[in-house]
Amino acid sequence: MIFAFLAIPVIAGGLVWITKNKTVIHLTNLIGALLILISSIAALIEINKFKAVTSTGIFKDLFYIDSLSGYILLITTLAFFLVSLFSISYFGEELKRNVITLKKLKLYYSLSNAFVLAMILALITQNMGVMWIAIEATTLASAFLVGFYNNKRSIEAAWKYLIICSVGIAFAMLGIILLYYSSTITQVGNKISGLNWNFLLQNASSLDPSILKIAFIFILIGFGTKVGFSPMHTWLPDAHSQAPSPVSALLSGVLLNTAIYGIIRVLSIVNTCLGNNNYTGNLLLLLGILSIATAAMFVLVQQDYKRILAYSSIEHMGIIALGLGICTPVSIFAAMYHTFNHAMTKSMLFLATGNVYLKYHTKKIAGIRGLIKTMPVTGIVFVLGVFAITGMPPFGIFMSEFSTVVGAIQSKKYIIAMLLLLFLAVIFAGFVKQISKMFYGNNPNSEIEKGELDFISSSVLIVLLCIIIFVGIYIPAPLKSLMDACTEIVLGGI
Amino acid sequence: MYNNALNLLSILILISSFVLIANKRQNSYISTFRFQSLLLASISLLVSIRGMLVHKKFDEVFIIFLLIVLFKVILIPMVLKRTSQKVEYTVEKDFFINIPISMLICGGLVVLSWYVIYSIEGITNLDTKNYLIYSMSVVMIGLFFMISRKKAIGQIVGFLVIENGMFLAAMLTTEGMPMFVEFGLFFDLLTAFLIMGIFVFKINDTFESIDINKLKNLKG
Numbered sequence: 019m020i021f022a023f024l025a026i027p028v029i030a031g032g033l034v035w036i037t038k039n040k041t042v043i044h045l046t047n048l049i050g051a052l053l054i055l056i057s058s059i060a061a062l063i064e065i066n067k068f069k070a071v072t073s074t075g076i077f078k079d080l081f082y083i084d085s086l087s088g089y090i091l092l093i094t095t096l097a098f099f100l101v102s103l104f105s106i107s108y109f110g111e112e113l114k115r116n117v118i119t120l121k122k123l124k125l126y127y128s129l130s131n132a133f134v135l136a137m138i139l140a141l142i143t144q145n146m147g148v149m150w151i152a153i154e155a156t157t158l159a160s161a162f163l164v165g166f167y168n169n170k171r172s173i174e175a176a177w178k179y180l181i182i183c184s185v186g187i188a189f190a191m192l193g194i195i196l197l198y199y200s201s202t203i204t205q206v207g208n209k210i211s212g213l214n215w216n217f218l219l220q221n222a223s224s225l226d227p228s229i230l231k232i233a234f235i236f237i238l239i240g241f242g243t244k245v246g247f248s249p250m251h252t253w254l255p256d257a258h259s260q261a262p263s264p265v266s267a268l269l270s271g272v273l274l275n276t277a278i279y280g281i282i283r284v285l286s287i288v289n290t291c292l293g294n295n296n297y298t299g300n301l302l303l304l305l306g307i308l309s310i311a312t313a314a315m316f317v318l319v320q321q322d323y324k325r326i327l328a329y330s331s332i333e334h335m336g337i338i339a340l341g342l343g344i345c346t347p348v349s350i351f352a353a354m355y356h357t358f359n360h361a362m363t364k365s366m367l368f369l370a371t372g373n374v375y376l377k378y379h380t381k382k383i384a385g386i387r388g389l390i391k392t393m394p395v396t397g398i399v400f401v402l403g404v405f406a407i408t409g410m411p412p413f414g415i416f417m418s419e420f421s422t423v424v425g426a427i428q429s430k431k432y433i434i435a436m437l438l439l440l441f442l443a444v445i446f447a448g449f450v451k452q453i454s455k456m457f458y459g460n461n462p463n464s465e466i467e468k469g470e471l472d473f474i475s476s477s478v479l480i481v482l483l484c485i486i487i488f489v490g491i492y493i494p495a496p497l498k499s500l501m502d503a504c505t506e507i508v509l510g511g512i
Numbered sequence: 513m514y515n516n517a518l519n520l521l522s523i524l525i526l527i528s529s530f531v532l533i534a535n536k537r538q539n540s541y542i543s544t545f546r547f548q549s550l551l552l553a554s555i556s557l558l559v560s561i562r563g564m565l566v567h568k569k570f571d572e573v574f575i576i577f578l579l580i581v582l583f584k585v586i587l588i589p590m591v592l593k594r595t596s597q598k599v600e601y602t603v604e605k606d607f608f609i610n611i612p613i614s615m616l617i618c619g620g621l622v623v624l625s626w627y628v629i630y631s632i633e634g635i636t637n638l639d640t641k642n643y644l645i646y647s648m649s650v651v652m653i654g655l656f657f658m659i660s661r662k663k664a665i666g667q668i669v670g671f672l673v674i675e676n677g678m679f680l681a682a683m684l685t686t687e688g689m690p691m692f693v694e695f696g697l698f699f700d701l702l703t704a705f706l707i708m709g710i711f712v713f714k715i716n717d718t719f720e721s722i723d724i725n726k727l728k729n730l731k732g
Contacts, residue, residue, distance in 0.1 A: 147693030154700045158707055165711070170718050174727040177711050181667055184704050185655060188674045191697070192651065192681060199685050200634065213690060226634030256730045 019064070020073045020081045022057045023091075023138050026050050031131030034124045040113065043120075044106045047127045051102040054134070055095040062088045062500065079211055082144035085503035089354065090279050091141050092500075093361045097271045098134050100478050104369050105130075105264045107475040111376055126166065126262075133159040133268065137276045146194045146213045149280055150187070153244060156273055157183040163265045164257045175253075175260035182253040183244055190240020190280070196233035197284070200225045215283045219510070222290035231297060234288045237281065238301060244277035246332050247305045247339065248312035255316070258328035259381065263372025266324065270331045271365035275357050278338060282508055285342060290510040295345040302343030307437055309336030314441040317448035322381045323374070326452055327367050330407055333445055334360040334415075340438060341422050342508070349425025350508045352418045354501045355493075359414035359486060366482035367403040370396050373471050373479075374456075378463075383452055388461040392468050395476040397457055399483050404453050406486055408446040414490040514562055515639050518555060518684060522646040525551045525680060526622070529653040529673055533614050533660075536606065538596045541669045542589050549584035552676055553577055559683055572691045573683070579698055580679075588672065588705060595709055596665050599716040609660050621652040643684035650677030664712045664722040668705065675701050 030050025034043045064071050065088045073081040083091065109126060112118045118126075136159050140152035157180060165176030194213070201212040201221070211217040218225065243250040258266045285302075289295045313333035320326045334356065341353025373396040378386050390397035406413035419442065426435035470476045489497075528548040535541050556577040563571030607614070625648040635641050651674050658670030678697075682689050689697075712722055719726045 145690075145693070147689055148696060151693070151696035151700050154704070158700070158703050161707055161711070165714065168714065168718070171729050173711070173714050173718050174729055177664070177715060177724075177727060178730075180704075180708060180711065181658070181671070184671060185658065185674060188651065188678055191678050192648065195678070195681050195685060195689070198689060199640075202686055203634075203636075213693065228632045229634040232628070232632050260730070 019057065019061060019071055020077075020083070020142060023054065023061075023142055024135065026053050026057070027131040027135035027138070031128040031135075034127045038120065040110070040120060040123065043124060043127065044110070047131070048099075048102050048106065050131065051095070051099040051134075054138070055099045058088070058091045058095040062092060066496075079214060080145055080148065081142050082214075082216060083142050084507060085500055086282070086507045087141045087279070089500050089504050090275050090357070091138065093275060093358055094134065094137055094141065094272045097268065097361055097365050098130075100365065100482060101264045101267050101369070102130075104267075104372070104475055104478045107472045108262070108264055108372050108376065111471060122166075126163070129159055129163050130265070130268065133163065133273075135159075137272060140276050141279060144214045144216050146197060146215055146218075146283075149283075150191055150194055153190075153241065153277060153280060154184065154187050156276065157187070157244070160261075160265070160269065160273070164261045164269075166262050166265065167260075172260040175256035179253045179257040182250070186243025186250055187240045189236045189243075193233040193236030193238075193240060193284075196229055196236065197287075200229040200233065215287060218287045219290060222287050222510075225287075225291050227292055230288050230291050234284055234298060235301070237284045238305070241277045241280040242305060245274050245281070245335050245339075246309070247335060248309040248332060251309065251312065251332050254332060255325045255328040258331065258368075259322055259324040263324075263368050263375060266327075266371070267365040267368035270328065270368060271361040274331060274335055275361060278335065278357070282342065286508055286510050289345070295343075299343045299345050302339045303431070303434055306336040306339030306343055307434065307441075309333065309339065310438065310441045310445075314444040314448065317445050317452070320452060321383055323383050323386075323453060323456065324368070324371055324381055326383075326449065327364065327371065327407075330445070330449075331360075331364060333441075334364070334407075337419060337422055337438070340434065341425065344422075344425045344429055344431060344434070345509070346425050346429050347505055347509065348428060349422055350505045351501055352421035352425055354504045354508075355421065356415065356418035358497075358501075359418050359489065362482055362486050362489070363403060363406045363413070363415055366399065366479060366486065367407060369475070369482070370400045370403060370479055373475055374400070376471060377466060383456055386456045387459040389457045392461050392466060393470055395470050395479060399479040401457055402483060404449055406490075408449045409442055412487065412490045414486050417490055514558070517558060519639070519642060521551055521555045521558070522643055522680060522684065525555075525676070526646045526649055526653075529650050529657075529677075530615065530618060532669070532673060533618055533653060533657060534611055536611070538606065538663060538665050539593065541666060542592045542596070545592075545669050545672055546585055546589040548673065548676055549580060549589075552679060553580040553585060555680070556580055556683055559687060563687070572694075573688045575691075576679075576683075576688070576694055576698075583698070583702060584672070584676075591709060592665065592668065595712055599665075599712060599722050606662050606666060607660050608662065614656070614660060618653050618656060621656060622649040625649045625652060640685050644681060647677045647681035647684065650674075650680060662723050662725055664708075664715055664724055667724065668708050668712070671708070672705065 033046045061071050071083040136152050136155035140149050161176050161180045164179050165172045246254040309332050313329045316329045338353045341349045409416050409419045423435050532544045560571040560573035626645050629644045654670050654673030658667045716722050
């Protein structure tokens with residue numbers, strides 16, 4: 019089971035180099051993505067029966083999937099599958115226009131498989147050291163994806179991304195070394211298990227609180243850089259706006275969740291050790307509010323529609339941090355729910371920008387008018403997506419943001435709730451003011467002909483739209499019980 | 513005796529990072545980095561020999577010693593030298609903050625790390641405390657080096673110094689992380705170095721210089 023997760027991306031990423039037929043290349047990748055999606059669903063079924071999937075043999079202590087990792091894994095693989103489907107039409111179109119060569123297409127598929135492999139590895143391991151290695155590997159695999167077009171802007175974005183994330187994550191390593199140190203001085207046990215979060219969680223009460231506190235700060239800063247918490251977010255708008263749209267969807271929808279997953283694991287260890295969440299909660303609330311505030315300020319002044327979406331990712335990571343920081347069952351459930359909603363909605367929006375960019379060849383909001391007339395499906399999905407991402411009912415994000423506010427009020431954090439609502443209103447106003455110009459009016463450029471890109475890209479957008487509307491109205495029972503299990507795990511259960 | 517030697521070597525590593533800050537030219541960064549890696553290698557040799565004497569069996573840290581010598585002392589400096597010869601090289605003054613002030617700031621960083629580590633009550637072993645202070649200072653100085661230099665090569669050297677600090681911390685406080693973690697770390701950082709090297713050439717091609725100051729198209 020676990021080897022399927024690791025083997026499929028490697029095989030799919032390697033097989034694309036064998037053939038020269040582009041249909042076969044697209045299909046190879048798509049089948050690989052579908053197989054990983056199926057394996058993650060199979061893993062979830064097994065978790066439902068036995069609580070966790072473990073490996074045997076020499077890797078006995080290395081791999082461990084429980085509900086939380088299975089949940090993030092499901093989001094990752096689902097988004098990857100839909101993005102792979104979308105890539106067929108996006109890169110197919112670019113190939114037709116000779117923007118990219120066939121070799122570049124193969125490179126894209128190999129790198130995106132490597133990127134997903136690194137994220138999956140981060141999720142299925144229980145060893146903090148391996149998790150760190152995998153999260154660093156996500157940066158390395160995606161650096162070339164960010165700099166995919168090799169122009170001035172994309173190389174600048176890729177360099178910033180590479181440097182800021184590699185350096186930031188070095189701090190997380192210091193934190194992990196301290197965690198390991200705290201387990202070696204208090205525990206006998208064998209060497210390897212000292213880095214396992216499962217082992218650390220079980221022995222949390224005998225670890226030293228002062229070391230854990232400092233380790234948490236390092237890890238929060240380190241993985242927080244990768245999550246895009248303000249003030250370490252500076253790489254994020256650049257990377258998200260310069261990468262090709264399918265890559266932006268993966269970066270924003272999936273990668274940020276993987277990094278926040280790393281923080282969650284340490285969070286539950288530290289909370290269990292300290293016996294309460296005051297320490298970690300205050301740090302997370304601070305970073306969360308700061309991120310939302312930063313996003314609110316920058317959304318108001320952006321002129322580039324992909325950058326607005328990138329800042330909105332910072333905002334939503336901030337909301338998840340608030341949910342984790344408040345740390346009541348309601349707020350953590352909201353954070354988990356928000357993770358799913360954000361991943362789906364943001365992937366949908368970034369994929370929609372891919373269609374828009376291919377049609378209009380500009381990322382400037384000022385260059386786009388009459389989107390709904392020119393591209394009916396993309397335009398309508400985009401409008402609804404903007405409403406969804408700013409937290410309008412009936413979409414999923416409204417529900418999860420609402421639960422976060424409820425959680426804040428229930429635990430008497432009125433100031434947090436007030437600030438959150440205020441910034442959400444500012445962000446809504448910013449979005450409407452900036453983006454709404456794109457949809458109406460007449461297209462100023464008569465050379466652009468009407469019509470969608472093709473059937474596949476439109477259907478991916480519609481599927482994603484259906485998912486976010488459906489989840490907003492009704493959470494299916496299996497998903498709900500999965501999120502309940504995650505909430506329990508974050509609160510320190512096993 | 514053993515602890516004194518480790519203490520001495522780790523202090524030398526800290527001093528070598530001050531030497532790095534005082535360097536003015538790309539080529540001397542690379543030599544300083546090589547010297548620092550040599551010191552790190554000798555620490556790993558010492559730790560592994562002691563491990564072998566105490567436990568009477570082969571110590572895995574020895575492999576780390578070989579890796580450090582092979583990559584950090586020999587290969588990476590060689591590749592860096594070659595890269596810096598190939599890319600455009602005209603700016604004489606490569607730093608934003610002048611050197612005396614940089615030295616003072618780095619002194620402040622050492623004091624800061626000292627303060628942070630001493631405020632952790634859980635670390636009872638005095639030697640461990642000292643090692644953590646040295647290694648954290650090296651990490652902080654490497655970070656400062658990265659932000660104070662204009663050239664991409666300087667940033668890569670800063671990154672390598674940060675990872676030297678991390679290895680120092682891992683080796684001395686916990687006597688080596690589990691083997692596969694150390695391998696993974698090494699492999700990851702090597703890949704990071706290679707990718708950064710490729711990007712230096714890309715930056716050089718597109719911007720006709722490796723001056724990071726020119727990377728200012730994306731704002732807000």
